[in-house]
Amino acid sequence: MTIASIQFFLFVLVATYIYHSLALKHRAKYLLFISYLFYLSWDIKYAALMSLVTIFVYFTALKIKTAQSDKDNGKLVKLAVGILVLLLAFYKSYHFIQGSLSQLSHLVGLNFLSFPSKIILPLGLSYYIFKSINYLVDIYLNKIDPETNFINLANYISFFPQSVCGPIQKAQDFLPQIKNLSEVSPDLLVSGFRLILFGAFKKLVVADRLFEEIDTLFVYTNSANGAHAYWLIAYFYTIQLYADFSAATDISIGVARLFGIQSPKNFNNPFYAPNIQEFWRRWHMTLTSWLSAYVFTPLWLRLRYFGKFGLCFAILTNMLLIGMWHGTHLQFLYFGLIQGALICVSTLTLEFRNKFFNRHKTLNALRKYIGPLITFHMVVVSFVFIQASSLPAALLIIKNFLICLRSLLLDLNLYEFIAKIFKVGLYKSHLARIFISLVLMETVHLAQSNLALKQKYLSAPLFLRWAAYYFLIIFIVFLSNFIDRPFVYNLF
Amino acid sequence: MHNDIKLIYKKLAAFLLLIAPMFMIGHYFLSPIVDTDFPYRSKFNEVFNAQENAEVVIFGACSGLATINPKILEALNPKVYNFSLHGAGPFYIVQWYTKIFKNYYKKPKLIIISIEMIEVNQPRNIGYDSEYFPISLFLKLLLFDREIPFKYLLYNKYPFIKNRFLILRALLSKTIIDESFQWDRYYKGYAPLIAKEKLGEMQTIVSNKNKSMEIKNSPEAVADLKRMIQLFKDENIPVVYLTLPYYYTHKSSYLPHPAIQEIRDVLKQEVDGKNVFYLDYNNDHPSNLNYDESFWYNQTHLNENGSNIFTQKLKNDLFHLIPPAHKNIFVE
Known part of the structure; x- marks a missing residue:
């Protein structure tokens, strides 16, 4: 479902109504649930990849906090950011990688190796990778503390309205909002x-x-x-x-x-x-x-x-x-x-x-x-x-x-x-x-x-x-x- | 839920509910002025409230609608009806037959199907015709049929929504019907195209868009064609598949394009001389129609004169093509 379709509008309407009917303490969990429900409506593989990235970012952030020295921190952040960038680069440049690998395997006589000619870029990948990098780097720079509540962090990475076309919200802007969910004002x-x-x-x-x-x-x-x-x-x-x-x-x-x-x-x-x-x-x-x-x-x-x-x-x-x-x-x-x-x-x-x-x-x-x-x-x-x-x-x-x-x-x-x-x-x-x-x-x-x-x-x-x-x-x-x-x- | 939020939801419900009377007013006043599809309505009426009870039926796309004149074929059997609709390819015909025709109309003795060789991937879906469906069929398809997209059925149910782009034109008293057809000559699903003094620019099927567009049958389209052939075999109804003539401008037109050849191969493989027949009026049975510009509306559609000559030829060919076992289709 695209986000300009009637199905999406009905989905949002029902999801919002239930959200406002829930007690405040359950809302964050519910928000995460509907974000993944939305993702699953596209492809289960997308949801699986996003959850893996979330787990990776969550534990890396905690590790940064407990690292012994700034040097260790720096290495860890560089490694984590490198992995995230590589993941993004892999999907973004797959057609190029596939072409090169096919040519290479042909050159060295490994013709039996075949690489899928096309893989689909997971929905919103670049948006949540950028959010994840922002989160890790800001922790390293001591701008924010790592989020210990997994639900809150998962919400930041997977928040479904932002997962399709952005905007790329900063963690220091999003996390306080999700941590302090209150009644939505009628004007909002x-x-x-x-x-x-x-x-x-x-x-x-x-x-x-x-x-x-x-x-x-x-x-x-x-x-x-x-x-x-x-x-x-x-x-x-x-x-x-x-x-x-x-x-x-x-x-x-x-x-x-x-x-x-x-x-x-x-x-x-x-x-x-x-x-x-x-x-x-x-x-x-x-x-x-x-x-x-x-x-x-x-x-x-x-x-x-x-x-x-x-x-x-x-x-x-x-x-x-x-x-x-x-x-x-x-x-x-x-x-x-x-x-x-x-x-x-x-x-x-x-x-x-x-x-x-x-x-x-x-x-x-x-x-x-x-x-x-x-x-x-x-x-x-x-x-x-x-x-x-x-x-x-x-x-x-x-x-x-x-x-x-x-x-x-x-x-x-x-x-x-x-x-x-x-x-x-x-x-x-x-x-x-x-x-x-x-x-x-x-x-x-x-x-x-x-x-x-x-x-x-x-x-x-x-x-x-x-x-x-x-x-x-x-x-x-x-x-x-x-x-x-x-x-x-x-x-x- | 907080009271303020409750109030907002109540307002939202009132806002959405107010759309209903606006919709009804729109439908009442605007639908009649943009209801352009009289030939389709009459065809669907024939299916749902049979008047002709045709024994020989014609299926196909717009070229079939403008080319095969039932009046001439009535010399073979007085009960002939042309059910051709714009853009109706194999995919549509299977949907149309299984979900509508079979359930409402008596089993025909012979089906004539014109295959659009260069547009076999015709996109028409029966959801586009929901405005003609009786409410029981509409609800059945809407609620229980997963093959037809929900939105096709809904958006095409009311003429003022379906033909919304024509409303302004209609309000300005401009004609909104397709003037290339001679609707006053409409007869049992057939409407001839006007005669043109000069053929227009050939309908280009290859655009020069920077993404190269190749004429190619999608595997799905070929599968749909095979599915359609199998359907009528299973129904045990004799079917004559036709490739309607094209206007030849160059000798090279004799050579079928690989995409066209692919469809011809499928059809020829299925010909059994008992229930499946195939007539190709371009490569196997060309005639002077293929060369004389005066018979054409454009490169792929005959005008009235051309269509009458063609149907006469088809009538003769059918009579000789159908084996004695099926001769009861025809009036001796």
């Missing part, structure tokens, strides 16, 4: 339902319908107006990815709230970011802050004597890891490299740009509009590497995207340009639907980040708020295809 409960509804809207109406448009557009890429098809594909994919991933996060945070757990924010209007560094502070925030804390900052501190070179090296390493987190295909590596290069250039020129714009007041006034626009286009181009199946495929999309962008900006024949757009399988009614759903999505996003607007909405009469929810439900019922399409970030 309602806000949870609200987020689930909005997440379902983003997934079913925006992301899934964009996916279908992209599928149609691909059929027209060989036509006379193929470049325009690619141009649309690049934009649509970026927005689809955003809607899809942020929908998963909304549902996840929403469901967590139903159980009284507050999860960290994962997105903060990333497409309004004025530059690429800021974009990464607003996109998949829990992953970037995790990597920033455990990779970028320690690396930069070690390389600080190398000045700007050290900084760029730390940035590139960090972004390469973000790329490889998506998978070990080469295009994810390119994605990381491109992002790293863009951040380096942006960081190194920021001071110069600030001075330049301060001298030119008119340009400076435009900067807050043009900056996000340029950043968005940099993101669009680099996200092509996540979507495309190979480097040539990615380059083909980018080439056509740039050709179209150039013709749009330089030829200034907007009428002809739009006419061509409607010759690549995109209907006017579809475009209208996409536009309306995007406006609706962004209105809600802005309302979520504007405290005054949010307060105004919450203090509105009940019938108005309910009307807004019914409006979203009508959108979901009438504009979605109800295909249980998995979330894109499930794959990572």
Whole structure:
């Protein structure tokens, strides 16, 4: 069951109702039970692997606490983190390992050895491995004490709303909440339902319908107006990815709230970011802050004597890891490299740009509009590497995207340009639907980040708020295809 | 449970309950304006409330719907009905026959099945047709049948939900019926396609999506085909399998694609001259229909004129193909 399906909603509804009916002392155990029930609905092997990781992390953490010296502690943490990273790397790069082993066995004449050509990445593996590493490292750094209650730790690692697409919550944030479970406040409960509804809207109406448009557009890429098809594909994919991933996060945070757990924010209007560094502070925030804390900052501190070179090296390493987190295909590596290069250039020129714009007041006034626009286009181009199946495929999309962008900006024949757009399988009614759903999505996003607007909405009469929810439900019922399409970030 | 939380749940229940009257209003006002599937409704009506009690029945996908005219076959037997539906491949036909047809309609004397050679993996599921089911069948499938996804049955039960994307179009008084068919010529499940002056662009079956798409029969699709053949053997009903003609633009069209050949091989292996027959109108029995553009709606569907000529040819072939033991199917 995907987390945007009716089955999942019913499961959550029943699970939450029982949860609130239970005495406080039983709630943690019950939460663990339903997390594993959810996991078992996917595959028993997933649940088995997660329980093994939990046992491993639990005992390692206790061992760290009882180790004789800091040196022993360091060794133990390095070993444990190494094992967890290896486990993750094995699943993420299995296709590569399998290919190499097959070739090797062929070369040495062991043809009878066969390796399964494909294994499925366990659901949410990278999310709970990252949580486990965070937990172990924070114990080593004395930020938290090891959790002696196995149920609490198992809940941290397996908490089902966060196990599919994150967010990656820190142990020092989660564990106190699970240890002090109290009655959920009505406001938190309602806000949870609200987020689930909005997440379902983003997934079913925006992301899934964009996916279908992209599928149609691909059929027209060989036509006379193929470049325009690619141009649309690049934009649509970026927005689809955003809607899809942020929908998963909304549902996840929403469901967590139903159980009284507050999860960290994962997105903060990333497409309004004025530059690429800021974009990464607003996109998949829990992953970037995790990597920033455990990779970028320690690396930069070690390389600080190398000045700007050290900084760029730390940035590139960090972004390469973000790329490889998506998978070990080469295009994810390119994605990381491109992002790293863009951040380096942006960081190194920021001071110069600030001075330049301060001298030119008119340009400076435009900067807050043009900056996000340029950043968005940099993101669009680099996200092509996540979507495309190979480097040539990615380059083909980018080439056509740039050709179209150039013709749009330089030829200034907007009428002809739009006419061509409607010759690549995109209907006017579809475009209208996409536009309306995007406006609706962004209105809600802005309302979520504007405290005054949010307060105004919450203090509105009940019938108005309910009307807004019914409006979203009508959108979901009438504009979605109800295909249980998995979330894109499930794959990572 | 805490009282505040109880109150929230009560509000949630009220919120969800209010959807029911909205749903009923929507169904009452919107379902009639988007109920586009009159040919399907009439076909399902024929199954559930038989009027024709056909002895010769035709199953298959849209090409069968637009190509085999029962009026012409009635020269062989006055009781012919075309039950073809868009996207109905072997998987669907097995579902349709075992879960619906067999239980509601009398056993036919002859079944004619058109096989879509390049789309044998047709995705149609009988859950898509739940709006035509009597309530008893709907509930039976919903509650006890694990083969048909729950959501297919539910989402397709009410026309205003099933055809939700057409509502706006219908409200703007735009036509929502498929205008490529001549519905005024509808006859016992057959509806001819309009004649086109020029053939449209060939329906490309290979897209250039960066993931290469190969025309390939999935093992499941081949297994479904075999399952369907076995089903009618077990039912002891003579079946004539047809490959309907395609429009040849190049000589190379004579050569069946490996995927098509795979299906042909399965069918040819099963031909026994008693209960299983196979007619391939592209490779074994091509005719001038395959070459003359004026008979075609597009590369794979005949227009009205073409379909009448084809059905005439089929009628003659059937008469000569069916052995004397089964000649009681036909009117002498």
